[in-house]
């Protein structure tokens with residue numbers, strides 16, 4: 001009969017096998033918790049407890065796949081984001097911890113009176129939209145994606161957490177024709193094809209369409225910026241995540257799209273990872289219209305006077 005090894009023994013062997021991972025012990029713990037259907041505290045409380053041989057065998061299989069580069073979240077089908085356990089699949093990006101910065105900025109906007117409606121463009125498994133819905137029960141949250149398969153995962157996550165999302169499929173704003181929102185938030189694809197920083201494992205195990213964008217990674221952010229004024233309520237906020245070397249280019253795109261109060265925010269490592277900009281309020285639009293026509297008048301006068 002095959003011997004049933006103890007939890008501590010399996011974890012030690014697992015961590016040794018995953019030595020090339022950034023977090024070998026944690027990876028091994030998460031995989032074993034998934035198979036045992038127990039929280040991590042169970043491993044710490046019962047290190048000497050034996051694990052059934054069949055589960056130990058499945059654990060070794062998962063370790064082999066993890067050692068070959070498959071992300072833990074793909075192996076367990078689950079990822080924590082904003083203290084929500086979210087289902088992920090091969091059709092969704094695995095939500096990253098850095099995207100929680102976008103949630104923090106969005107919540108700061110909502111809590112300082114920034115309106116009652118939010119749109120999450122490119123929602124994937126629903127991470128940002130569900131984090132906002134979980135924090136703000138009165139917020140009407142719409143979440144869109146070009147991938148039907150990703151939206152099915154988002155719908156499942158919403159149901160698992162008892163949260164309301166309006167889910168729509170379409171190419172960026174095509175999903176919400178004629179609609180306006182107080183807040184538009186997006187973590188779009190922003191990695192340039194061939195970027196040396198691109199995690200080879202991510203490319204192999206996550207959908208390419210969720211990661212890579214044309215024009216040095218800026219094509220989707222440019223599309224989202226250009227359509228913002230048409231889909232934000234007056235004074236509404238657009239908030240996007242981007243690569244840490246893209247902030248200046250994103251600020252330019254926002255400004256060119258007519259957004260005001262454009263600024264970037266740094267993450268804990270001091271890198272600019274999110275940029276926001278506001279649509280003009282009605283009064284700003286009116287006064288800018290007046291000053292534009294005054295300055296056009298001046299310019300016309302000047303050009304008329306110039307031979």
Ligand SMILES: C[S@@+](CC[C@H](N)C(=O)[O-])C[C@H]1O[C@@H](n2cnc3c(N)ncnc32)[C@H](O)[C@@H]1O
Nearest residue numbers: 093095122123124145146171172187188189210
């Ligand atoms: C970087 S992932 C972000 C997923 C999720 N919001 C998150 O933060 O984990 C980008 C998402 O944008 C979606 N996407 C890509 N191109 C799109 C398009 N043209 N229109 C709408 N969504 C798109 C992808 O399917 C993917 O789910």
